[in-house]
Amino acid sequence: MAKAKTTYTSRTVVLPQDNIDTDQIIPARFLTTTTKEGLGKVAFYDWRYDSDGNLRDDSPLDGFVKSEFSILVAGANFGCGSSREHAPWALSDFGFSAVISSDIADIFKSNALKNGLLPIVVDKKAHRELLKSPGCDVSIDLEDQIIKFGDGWTCIFEVEPFGRRCLLDGVDPLGYLLDRMPQIQKFEEARS
C-alpha cells in the first residue's frame, strides 16, 4: 500500500441523514462488477440520478468542483448494512478521502481504512457543528489525530492504530499476515 498523506484539507459535503446504508452508497444492481475501478460514477446513484438516468438538479453530491470537496460529513450510523467493500471503493473513486460521523458501522469502518478512505468518528457536539456547516473548511491531521476547523476550533478523534499505521507508513496488511506464516503453521500443527 502506498503511503497516504498525513493531512487532508478540504471543504465538506454534508449528508445529514442517519443510517445511510451501503445500499444507498452503491445499489446492489451495480455489484455485478468483477473489478474495483470506476465505481465513483454509480456512488449514491439513486440519490443523484432520476429515473431516466439524468443527473438530478437537486443532487446533494454534484454541482461543485469535486477536488475542493473531498470530505464527507454524514448522519449517525453511517455505512450500516451490507458488508460490500464496493461502498468505500465507490466513495474513494467519487473523490472522497474521508468520511466523518458520530458513529460509523464496524464493517464499513474496517473496509474504508483498507482502501485509504479515512473513517472518522467524532463526538456528538463536533458532529452537530459539522452537520450545521456544509462547505466549511476542515483539516484532518492523521498523525496527531486532530481535526481543525476553519474558524479555529479543534476536535480529536481516534483511528484504529494498525489501520492508521498501514496508511501512514505504507504497511501492507496482507504482507503483514504473510510474514506471520511461521506462527500460522505452528498454530495449525498444534490443532491437527
Add this chain to the structure above:
Amino acid sequence: MQPQSLFEKLWHDHVVVDETAESPAVLFIDLHLVHEVTSPQAFSVLKERKLSVRRPDLTLATLDHSTPTLPKGSDGKYQFASPEAEKQVRKLTQNCRDFNIRLLDQEDPRRGIVHVVGPELGATQPGKTIVCGDSHTSTHGAFGALAFGIGTTEVGHVLATQCVLQRKPKSMRIHFDGVLGKGVSAKDMALAMIAKIGADGGQGFAIEFSGSAVRALSMEGRMTLCNMSIEAGARFGMIAPDKTTFSWLEGRDLVPRGSAWKKAVSKWSTLNSDDGATFDKELRIDASVITPMITYGVSPDAAAPADGEAPTAETETERAASAYMGINQGEHFSSNSVDRVFIGSCTNSRLSDLREAAKIMRGRKVKEGVVALVVPGSEAVRRSAEAENLHIAFEEAGAEWRLPGCSMCIAMNGDKGEPGELVVSTSNRNFVGRQGKGVRTVLASPATAAASAIAGKITDPREYLTEAGGQ
C-alpha cells in the same frame, strides 16, 4: 480459572497472535464461505501477487446472489439479469477451478444461499470460526460458532493465509425469557430486539442470545435470530450449542461420525458461558409479550407490532422515512395494501419457515393483484418442501415457487419490485431501494408475509391461525 463467556472461549481458541495496542489479533479461520459477488477482486489480488489459496479444504463456494431463480428457458439456458451477472457467476466458477475450491454450482443438488447451505452440509459446526464476504455470516453463530462478515480485502487475506486481522469486540448478552405466543416466531424476536436496542445498538459488540425462549427455538429459529444481529449493528451473534444443535447436525455430510462424533459432542458441550462470566452489557427481553412484528420505516429498528399503527415520526430522518414509506401515522397498519410478497432469504427460507407460510396459504388464495414469490433457501430445502407438497399449497394459492437463491432479498438477479410497490418481505433489510428502485419494504415473519399475501394488506397472522380452517 476465571469464568469465561462463550465468546471468550471461541476467541481464545483461535488466536494465532495476540492483540496489542498497535495491532489486532491474528485469528485463524476454520471455514471460509465464498460467493460470486464479494470474491472476484480478492481472487484478482491473489493472481496479481502470485499467491495460492492456503487451505482450499477449509473453503467452500456457492452461487446465490446473482443467480437466477427461474428454470432454464427453452434455449436450455438460465436467464441472467444482465451479461455482467452471468460473467460474475462464470468468474467464480473459473476462480474455483483455478484455485481448487469446492463450488456448489448451478447444477449441484446442494447449492443454495451461502448461509443456508453451510449449516445444511454440516460445514458449520460449534466451536468453529467462520467468515464470509457477507454481513449475515452471523447466522452461523446459532451453532455456537464465531461467525462474522468481512470485506473483500479480508476475503483475500483469508484465501491467502487462512487468517484475519481482527480486534476483539465488546460482549453483550441478551436474555429472552418466557414462552413465545402462538403465531410469534424468531423473526419477531429479532425485530423486537432491534427495535429495542436500535440499528446501531450492537455496534462494536459480539452478542450472545440466551434464556428460555432461545433454548426453546429450533435450529432454524436460532439461525433467524443470529442472522439479524447485524441489523442491530453487531457483527457477531451466537447461541451456546445444546441437544437441539447436536441432533440437528448429526448425520450431516461433513460432521464427524462414530466415535469422532461422540468426541466432538463432548467438546462442543463445553461451549457455553460459565456461571459468573461477565459481559460489557446485559439485557433482558420478555419474549412472552412479543407479538408478530413488522417494520414501517427504512431501517430495521423501525419495527412495531403488526396489529398496531406507526408511531409519530420525530426526527428529520424518521420524517423522511415516513414520507418514503407512505405508511400513515395514526392509521392501523392494516390500512396499507400490499403489492408483492417475498418469502425467502437467508433469514427465512428454511423448511420450517416455508411450513409456517404454507400453513396459512393452504386452501386460501393470494389476494388478486398481489404477486407472491416463495424462494427456498437451497436445493435441499426445495426437495424437502416438495416432498411435503408445500409447493402445491403455494401454487394453488397463486404464489410462484422458484429455484433457490437470494432473489428479492437483494434484487440483483432480476427478481425485484417496481417503483412505489409495497412489498412484505421475510428478508432482513428494508433499506430504500433494496428490493428494487423505489420499492417500499416491510419486513416480517413468514407467517405475517403469508397472511398479508392472502389479505392483500399488512396483516397480523394470528387472525388466520384462530379462524376455522387455519392451523
